[in-house]
Amino acid sequence: MVALTFDDGPHEIYTAEILDILEENHAVATFFELGSNISKCPEQLARAASMGCELGSHSYSHGNLATMDLEDILADLEAADREFVHATGTSPSLLRPPGGQYNQQLLRESGKTIVTWTIDTRDWESRDAQTIVEYIKSLDTLDGQIVLMHSIYGSSVEATRELVPWLQEQGYQLVTVSELLTNYYKK
Ligand SMILES: [Zn+2]
Known part of the structure; x- marks a missing residue:
């Protein structure tokens, strides 16, 4: 998976x-x-949810949740949740803190399951589909991995176009993060 x-x-x-x-x-x-992006195209969230994809929060304003005041963090996460509810009717249970930065306070107080990643494609850095694809193909195993990409670059889309069928040909089942946590890690 x-x-x-x-x-x-x-x-x-x-x-x-x-x-x-x-x-x-x-x-x-x-x-x-990102909560601040949702009102620009809320229909994308509804479509993703209807396809069985999972939606997680990445905060509203992409601040550093490891250094912000708790009050500001909770207000930011609530603002993001409101956008999710508006777009899809529900708020997400997963939170990926911007930059993967979190601390014990966030783990305790966010009310969400904090998720980072295990494989970083650094797609924001290369902005090159072949670099991303070759990196993923070079890894020994992808079983149980959470792969980080971004949905704001054409190069990441092109990498996805090649990687999805390739992963399936290799025998991998593409699952959501919650499915991976439940079925692979039994959490
Ligand atoms: Zn981000």
């Missing part, structure tokens, strides 16, 4: 293209959306 994850959306064009790719391949992924 592999969980592909996409941060920083929703993006009007790229999120739609990623969803098209997943749909064509009967696959799912997890989208950690």
Whole structure:
């Protein structure tokens, strides 16, 4: 099992293209959306949810949740949740803190399951589909991994277009993060 994850959306064009790719391949992924982006294209969230994809919070304003005051963090997360509820009717149980930065306070107080990643494609750095694809293909095993990408770059979409069918050909089942935690890690 592999969980592909996409941060920083929703993006009007790229999120739609990623969803098209997943749909064509009967696959799912997890989208950690920024609250501040949701009102630009809430229909992407509704579509993702209807396809069996998972939506997680990536906060509202992409601040550093390890250094912000608790009061500000909770207000930020609530603002994000309101956007999710508006778009889909529910608020997410998962939170991926921006930059993967969190502390014990966030673990205790956020009311959400904190998720980071186990494989970082550094897609934001290369902005190159082949670099991303070659890196993933070079890894010994992807079983049980949570792969970090972003839904705001065309290069990440092109990498996804190649990686989804390739992963399936290798025998991997693409699952959401919650499915991975439940079925692979038995959490
Ligand atoms: Zn981010």
